[in-house]
Amino acid sequence: MDPGYRKDSKEMLPYEYYLKLYQETDPYDILKRTDIVYDTMTASFRLHMMGVTYQITYPDFNVRHIDGEKIGWYPLEGKANARILVLRYLNEGVRAPASGKFLTYREIPWGEVYYKQFNGRCISRLAFGFGNKLEKFEEIMNKIGAVKLKAGDVSYEFEFIDDLKLRMILWEGDEEFPPSAQILFSDNFPIAFHQGEDMAVVGDVAIDMLKALDK
Structure with missing residues (x-):
């Protein structure tokens, strides 16, 4: 899906940088660090964000929502800041339980x-x-x-x-x-x-x- 960046967009360079890192990262490393479900049949992750479930393909990072129709707003399908944030999480993030604090x-x-x-x-x-x-x-x-x-x-x-x-x-x-x-x-x-x-x-x-x- 086209993320909607112009060539002169200030988000274009960081997006391309983090996308390249994502494409070079083993999906099983992402799975191990984040515990995000990875479906080998469709080569895609399944991530939940603010009441919506997204399917995120690997390695091309195509994103589509697969539920959340009642919400009607899907930032990962077009919002630059949300897409870069999630790429950073997939590239670097670690899932850990919260203490309640x-x-x-x-x-x-x-x-x-x-x-x-x-x-x-x-x-x-x-x-x-x-x-x-x-x-x-x-x-x-x-x-x-x-x-x-x-x-x-x-x-x-x-x-x-x-x-x-x-x-x-x-x-x-x-x-x-x-x-x-x-x-x-x-x-x-x-x-x-x-x-x-x-x-x-x-x-x-x-x-x-x-x-x-x-x-």
Whole structure:
């Protein structure tokens, strides 16, 4: 499937770089590290992402969703940031169980250094995008099968990629205070993704999903 990159796109070079690494990696090494199902008959992986199951072929990285019709949004079929993020996970990631603890962005490696950028890209975007639209936020979270929590004015936990979970917490704005938000990562994220930038892209992709389904 055409990922939609122009030759002058800033995503083109990293996409080509990580695609080449993917094509040079033994699929059984990917399976061993990530425990993502690999079907030898179709030469494809099966990955779950935000309520949708994708089939990802090896070595050409063709992607198609095989369920999730009720959701209707499939970032791995065309979103540059999501495709590069998943390629990085397949190339480098390690699957590990979570302990049940959740981390703020500041608590992940290098998170303190990049927190200002993450706050603008993700936390503020979540707060001002949905802090005064709590019912719509709940509707979207229910659509992807998220679990409702008791934190904040409204909060949910959902699986981003297999066993990697996010929590999004919103506090509604009023006449005196603007809306606010928090995004938490299950503590196996730093094992799966080794750079703070990856977790920022996770936030970007998740909020892109909210925006896409806010119709």
